[in-house]
Amino acid sequence: MFFRVIFVLFASFIGWAIYMANTGQPNIFIDFVRHVPYGDKVGHFFLMGILAMLANLALGYRSLNIGKISLWLGSLVVLVLVVAEEFAQIYVPLRTFDFGDLAADFSGIALFSWLGYRFICMAQRKGSGLSS
Numbered sequence: 631m632f633f634r635v636i637f638v639l640f641a642s643f644i645g646w647a648i649y650m651a652n653t654g655q656p657n658i659f660i661d662f663v664r665h666v667p668y669g670d671k672v673g674h675f676f677l678m679g680i681l682a683m684l685a686n687l688a689l690g691y692r693s694l695n696i697g698k699i700s701l702w703l704g705s706l707v708v709l710v711l712v713v714a715e716e717f718a719q720i721y722v723p724l725r726t727f728d729f730g731d732l733a734a735d736f737s738g739i740a741l742f743s744w745l746g747y748r749f750i751c752m753a754q755r756k757g758s759g760l761s762s
Contacts, residue, residue, distance in 0.1 A: 633687035640684055644677055648715065654724045671734040679738025682708040683746035691747055705743040712739070 650657040663669035685704030693700045712735045719725035 633684060637681075637684040637688040640681060644681060652722050652725060670728075671730055674731045674734035675738035677738070678708060678712050678735040679740075679742030682739040683742040686743055686746050687750070691750060702743055702747070705739055709736070709739055 647657065647659060651660055663673050666672065682705045685708050686702050687704075689702075689704045692703045694703050694706060695701075713732065716727060716732050716735070719727045
């Protein structure tokens, strides 16, 4: 239950940030990122990576099997939403589609999903009874 609440709160924050960027409203976070070298890419990497990790933790790292490939459901959902949102930027005058953002998103999703999985494995070995 804990990870589900944290996931919803974090996803809501990201949704709010996307709304603010799409409508051109002032946002302290976006303004800060603009002043950091590669801040946009770093932001994409960490935000989408953490979102994927939280989604996987909230879903108990359930996986979807497609043939011989097994994909974590939380990562897959975040990946689909990230791709849809990035391509939607083509139609939003204040936004810019960027393959670099997608690359940062994909990298963050892959790394943080794996880190979350390692965290769960370590917690289970220690017998913490950690659950979603």
